[in-house]
Every structure is written in C-alpha cells, then in structure tokens.
Amino acid sequence: MKNLTNKQIYKRIKNKRITGTVILFLVVAVIAWFAAYYSVKYFFRYIGDSKLAAGKNTAKTMGEIYDEGVEEKDDKIYDILDQFGLDYFLSDKDGKVVFSSGEVTVKGEPKEIELAMSSEKLMIYEDKSIDFLYVEDNVLRVSFTKVYSWMNKMGEEEADRLNEEMENGETTLDIPLWIVVPVNDGRYSLNVKTFIKLSERDVVIFAIIIIALAAFIFTLITIIFIRAISNIVRQRKITNYFFTNVVTGGKNWMWFHIKGEETLRRRKNAKNKYAVVNLSFINYRKYCLCHSVEAGEKLLFKINSVLSESINKKELSAHNNAAEFGLMLQYEDKDEITARIKELIGRLESIETGQKLAFQAGVAVIDVASYLERKQKDDSELIIEDEYNNACAARARLAESDESGVAFFDEKLVEEEKWLDSVQAFQDKAVKNEEFQVYYQPKYDPKTDELRGAEALIRWQSPELGFVSPGKFIPIFEKNGFITEIDHYMLSHVAKDQKRWLDQGYKCVPVSVNISRAHFVEEDLAEQIRDMVDAAGTPHEYIEIELTESAFFDDKKAMINTINKLKGYGFAVSMDDFGSGYSSLNSLKDMPLDVLKLDAEFFRGDQQGDRGAIVVSEAIRLAKSLNMRTVAEGVEVKEQVNFLAGEGCDMIQGYYYAKPMPGADYEERMRTGVKHVEDKTEEKPEEKAKEKTASV
Ligand code: C2E
C-alpha cells in the first residue's frame, strides 16, 4: 500500500507540474499572439479607414456634383469635375467605360470593402501601378513583402524625390486607389482615382508600434518560457530527490519499483527474461560494530557504485534497506546469470583493502511475456515487489552460512515455506489435542535376540496435514524452539507408558527419549526431567536420555553438569548419532556418558568393506574401554547383526529387528517376549515409504 501511495505522489510530481507548466505556457502564448494580432490588425484598419476618408469624401462630392449636373443637363459638368485634379471615369452597369478623364489604370473588377470603424461599405478598384494593396475578405490589406519589392523597383529619381520630401516633412507616398461612387440612380458608377497619403511620421509611428508590440510579445513569451523551464528544472530536481537514496547517493527503492515495472510493461521486452536479485552484504551490522556506522554507510556507497557500474542501460540497481540491494538484470540462462553474479560478488568481496567481505544473492527469474499475460488478467501491479520477495526468500536459505553464495528461487521453496507455515500454525493445537504419538523402536541384544531397550520416536497424526514423519517437522521445531515442548511431551508420555506397563507387570526395559540441544540452555534441565518422570511415578532406571552430538558443542561445562546430575538421579545418558560428523572423540573424552549410539551411516551402503568394519569394531572397543554400552542404529541386514554380535555390540536398533511401532504393538512384543520376527512390525502403510528415507 505504501508503495502505491508513493507512486501516486510521484505521478503527481511528474505529470502535474510539467503538463501544468506547458499548458500555461501554451495558453498564455496563444492569448498573447491573438491579442497582438488583432490589435495590430484593427489598428491598421483604423489607420487605413482614416487615410481613406479624404479620398472617399472627395469621390462622394464628385458623385453628388455629377448627379446634380446630370439633372440640370449641364454639359459643363466634366469641366467642373476636372477641377478636382483627379483622374476619373464613368462606367455603366457592365463595367464598360462610357467616359474618362485621365488614364484608366484600374485592375480587375471593383471590390467591396468594409470599413473597420463604421458599418459603411465601399466599392473600390485596385490600381495597376501597385500590387501591395489588395482586397481580401472585404478588407483592404497591405502586403509588406510586396511593398518592399515595389520600393526597390522604384526609379532612382523617384526615390530621390521621396527622400527629399520626407526630409522636408511633406507628404511622401501617394498610393493610388479607385473609389467607386454610384451615380445617376445607380445607372452608372463614377470611379475616382484617389490617393492614400503616407507621411514620414506615419511610417515612424507604424514602425514604433510594430516594434513595441513585437518587443512586448517577445518579452511576455520569454518570461513565460523561462518560468516554464525553471519549473521543469525544479521538477526534475524534486524527482531526482524523490528517487535518491540518502545513504548510497544512488537510486532508491521507489525508483527501482517504478522503473522495474515500466521495463516489464514495455511490449518490446515481452520476449525477454529478467532476473530480480536480492544482494545482501552479510554481517553489515557486525562491520558497523567493528568500525562505525559511518564507515558502514561509506561501504554501502562504494557497493552501490560498483553495482551501478556493473549493469547495462536496460538494467536496474538500487538500495533496498540496511545492507540489501535490489538488481534487475537481463537473463539468458541460469549458468550465465550465476557466473555474472559470482563475478560481481567477487568484485565486491575485495572492495575493502585488507578485508574480505561476504555477499549473498537470491535470484528470481521473471518471464516478461507471462507477466504481461498475468497483468492483463488481474492487473497485478506489485510484480517487482513479489519477485524481489522471492529473491529474498531464496537468499534466506543461504543465511545460515557466513560465506558468499548465490541461490535461486523455485516453486519448491514456496512449498517449503507454506509447509513451514502450516506446521507452525498447527503446532500448539497438536500438542493440546494429543495429535503426537509415541512410537517405540525396540533394541535387541544381537547375541540372544532378546529385547533390551527401546527408543521413543515421535509421530504426528494431523487431521489437517495427515501422517507426518519427524524429519518433516522436528527440524522446524528445533529452529522455532517448539522442540522443548515436544521433548516434554514425549518424556511425560513415555514415563506414563512405562509406569502403566510396570504396573501391569510387564518385563519393562529402558526406553530412551530424545532431548534436543535447544534444551541445554536451561540450567535446571536435569531437575525438569526428574520431576516429569517422578510425576508419572516411573523409576528412573526405565528412562534413558539421548543427546545428539551436536548438542555437545555449545556450553561444555553446563552440559557436563547436566549429564552428571541426570546420572546422579539414576538416568542413563546416551550419545546419539555418534560418528555423524561432529568432533565425536573429543566429546567422548569429556562427557561421562553411559551409552554410545553408533550412527546409522556406519551401516549404510557398502560399509561391509574392511575399513568400515575396522572403524565400527574399534568404536565398540573404545566404548567398552570407557565403560559405555553400545547401540548400533539403522541395522537392516543379518550379516551386520552377526558382525556386530561378534564385535561385542550390546544392542541393535534397526529394521532388521523392528521398525518404530505404536505403543500397543510394542506392548505386545514385551508381553509375548517375541524375539525377532522379520517384517511383522509394519508401521502404517503411508509411513512405509517415508521410513526408508528417514534421516538419522
Ligand atoms: P534418531 O534419533 O537418530 O532416530 C533414529 C531414526 O532412524 C528414526 O527415524 C528411525 O525410524 C530410523 N531408523 C531406525 N532403524 C532404521 C533402519 O534400520 N533403517 C532406516 N532407514 N532407518 C532406521 P525417525 O523416527 O524418522 O526420526 C528421525 C529423527 O527425528 C530422529 O533421529 C530424531 O533426531 C528426531 N526425532 C524423532 N523423534 C523425536 C523426539 O521425540 N524428540 C526429538 N527431539 N527428536 C526426535
């Protein structure tokens, strides 16, 4: 949600400001243009009207004189008209000249013009001698370019005269124009050649007005333009600021988000694949602790620089949070991208002289085409965030190690996370409803095939998840701490079972219960165990405690203390999974244990070889020398049993004798004293397959 809000803010900054400025600029520019255009136009028309007025009046007067003369049949009429000193001619309705005084230099047909300042209309002829004055849309217009070429064509003499006259402030330019006056009740037209007279002052005023107007418009437009530009620059700055990460000086997460989606949305990218990478500088906090936060941030700055240099124009990199960066890289195939990220990590590792840093990367691959398809369906917006999250989830798998590495996201990971989620969701309820069951796996003496002990192993019959083997939930509980609940649950159930069987007169043997290492932080663990067993009223010799080797790592002293206390209370303590990878011999040296459980790994595959046999027999010997009993785990075949019997192994716990079984079946074994019946101890069918792959 936060991102969308940011996005909206961004959009507001981005779009509104620019479009607003641009629109304002255009509107003002257009208004200024129109205002100038129309004011100039009407000004000139006004000037034009007033310049025409004199000629118009003369022509009218001549028309009136003509009409009077015609009425009075005055032949001298033309002499009177001649006295005006103007050329004129009389034409009939068809435009045919019926009388003329002076040269008839009209051009084309008469045209009607409207005067700007009155509703009066006027008919005129253009004159042949000039071409810059013309009528268009009932308006008398001037073509400035034509004026210019007309003046150029003017003879030298004429130009000299004009110059001289202008200097004297006299009338200068006489522009001929024929004014048409209807006479004789409209039967004829009197066409009088009048002149528009332009003085030097007129020209100067025109020029000043035009220059002033041009300057005004220019200034106006320039001011608006500068404002628009500065607005855009400011907006750019704000946008940059909005997208800058204060720590790294590079791009921030918002930018990654928006640009990333922009890249994906582009149709032309549809054939491409991209990889979203979560890159983390691990132990950042430690680094800050050893140096300073400031030094840490400087390092982030450097990392960011390396990242931005390492990507191409179509790729993105940005700081996400703390010491994590997001990358969006072009993806060809897994090998290529792995090599590229490894190379990048290699460069980052040596960014600090004299210290090797570690970086981990999680990668999620996006198929742009399928994204676009998805987007069309549900308008999904948060793809980048989702993919980045997937990349983070992939990286989280590396988090247990301090080494650099690359991990890819896949659907299996989602399944695992979902599984983790549901296991955790049901864990409390499962304890409350007793969904966990205790299975017993008997331990036999290989020489006599007699029952000597058993190990309690947990099973989960979940109404929601079905039958779940411990390999699928114990590691989860070990991580989230719920394992202590489980251990208590198992211990109290086993103690109760044993007590009941003893009361019923069974020939009971010790049952071992697994206690997880997570428990050993509790100082009073031994007391807790004792109290729980005592609560059931079970004699202590019927309960054995199994500790895994890995537990011996943490706090040795506390561990030894707890073991001693347990032994003091009369519980046997065994070392589980001996030989499965930790420093076993060392632990043996320090821990006063009763039982050594040889890990099933010894009996897997091709261990029949001489070397395997030597290790097993020596381990048994070693245990004997330390006064410990031995249990061989995971023994499945008769040859192994015979071998172990020969070597003096005390007990065997394995499928050869029995699989883990429900309490009732185990009870049956105790009752009948069954020694060993192959394959009679079936667990639930759905578990069969799982048992085969159970981890030890
Ligand atoms: P573990 O404590 O080493 O238990 C022995 C495992 O080996 C059991 O797996 C058992 O079924 C299996 N196993 C025994 N004999 C054979 C054999 O001949 N062949 C094969 N392939 N497997 C054999 P299970 O019951 O699945 O338990 C797995 C692990 O889960 C246990 O390893 C133990 O670490 C843990 N676990 C089981 N129950 C509990 C419990 O109640 N509390 C705690 N803390 N951990 C438990």
Ligand code: CA
């Ligand atoms: Ca065990």
Ligand code: CA
């Ligand atoms: Ca074991």
